[in-house]
Amino acid sequence: MAKTRKAIILDRVLETCLQSGDFNGVGVEQLTQVRDAELITELIADDRLDLVRGDGHPNPHIKAFQAEPIDVQLKKIDEAGLAGCLYPTPQLLAEHDAGASEAAPYTRALKEGAPQLSYRAFDLRALEWYRNDPRFHFDVDDIHGRILQKDGTQVADRAVVLDRLEFFEFGFAYDDNMHRAIAAFIRYLHDLPEALQLEMEKHELSGSYKLHPDFIRTQIIGDFPEKMSIYDAFLQEKLQINRFCAQMGRPPLFRSEFDDLKRPNGFGVLLRPTKKEFRDFALLLDQLLSDDLNREFFKGDVEQNRYLTDEDGKRVTQPKVQSSSWRSGYARSSGLPMRSR
Template sequence: MSELSDLETLVLDFFLTSARNGRFNGVRAADAIARHTQTGSFQELLAQLIEGGSIECVFARRDVNPHIKRLPILPKDKQIEWVKIESLDSYCLYPSPALLAEKISPIELADRPFSRALLLGEAQLAFATFELGVLGRYRNDPRFVVQFHDYMGDMCISGEYYDSIKVPDRDKISVESFGLGLNADLIPHIIVFYRYLADLTPEHQQYWNSFVADHVPMCEPYFQSAVIGDWWENRSIRYAIQEEMRLINEMANAAFSKRLFRNEMTDDLSFDLSAFLVPSSDNFSSFIHSWDKLLSDNIEKDFFETRLI
């Protein structure tokens, strides 16, 4: 076995062993060189494999955790440049999608399309786009809790049903986070990172896969919070109304010792007030009706009563 193929096999075997345990980790360069017993310059061999398109590197300089491929890989020339200057314990090696496509059987994880995407080298924070109807199954199933926030949401089976032996294991699932995407016509879509989709059971991965839509851009606030880890400074109009209601009640209590609104909004939104609505006449009517209940129907009837002195 040549030095090149020896190192390539080491990186491939490490990744596949990790992937089949659900982790999809790369091997640290310092560990790879310790196990690489052939002669020659490790960096030169690695540069040849990167140039040849069979090995990729993830650097701590760019990503805080190089042990997982969170983001798309840097261009080859930049990888080769950094391999020559970065310390061996600060980056990890991965087989490229091209190499994985050659080595992995077409039937492996065929029933788990999103897990298979990671197995074939997809970045964990790459995302799939879905039609909004994908959530209908979970919103209409009392076993599941679907929560909506400004530009994101989450879904899981509730604890009561998760612990129940009557519920099949295939349904004991969750999607840690989903976000809002908009196409050119501003039609909302649901976007989910492959990392979260890969945790679904085969049955639910196939269900989600049936709702896959053409790729759309991720909305900026979700990108800021979910990818960069920066919460946006400007919240939605819905949040502004929530704050106005809270402040009005606070001022009313201070001035008149009673509230104007019986109930205040919370961060957990009903579906009818979320950003995940298909723009249809029925949804518009539901949207208006929900706001009417939350605002005009929510006013304390006796707030404006006067007392004769």
């Protein structure tokens, strides 16, 4: 028995979405038979197809967000005609068991009709393994981050599922109590190997999490924030202070050159609220501030040494500007009482 034209249209939309590799839609201009426009409208009204026009997201060839309600789709067709791309509805995909045999949870979600820019929230521990592995660049700021395998590194050929990541991009989200979580779009999660998708799923959080507003601006709207992070502002302020010193004819207050003021790893919001994270951050801040002071700036105006006495009454000279590593070991190893002279 010959297929009806409606069945042919549905089959084509299903095949394109599930076999294109990127879950693409079928442009309405590709369906050119005389009655196709009428049949497509009927299929939309029957909750078989969704029409994505490209007015909510500039690329209609991906289903970035949840499709508009049926009545809104039909109203736009009445007002502006058919335009954009067609996608199978979640109901149609469910009837065809599109994701039933898919083990990777986030690939399965796309096969079941989830929008590509819908997201999931995860416990902060989900990516900690990569942060601690020297084979990967782990770049994170206050808004988003990414993991990238370093050039020239050889990932071990062994049965550790976490070794199979080459690139991953993520952001941050918050619940109503401002608890922070990692957030990732379904499309990026789909790009992960099956084993890693299953590993990520173990850390997925329930409840309502909202994306950081600047993450939405940069990743979805394509609008980059005008405001600067307090951490970047701290580094830029050091640069400005050194410029003021040069205008005063003085040595720079900080030893860092302009190229040294790139934001170092770890100088930002804590990935996990632990004592170790806090202590590592405090040490890094100390290195960026007090350890970076230039003794020459104070020469002639401030005494650069302090004079102490040890337990035998001998005079000991101690520089006032010292490295944090020197200071951390000083109290334990020197045995000097803190008596100035």
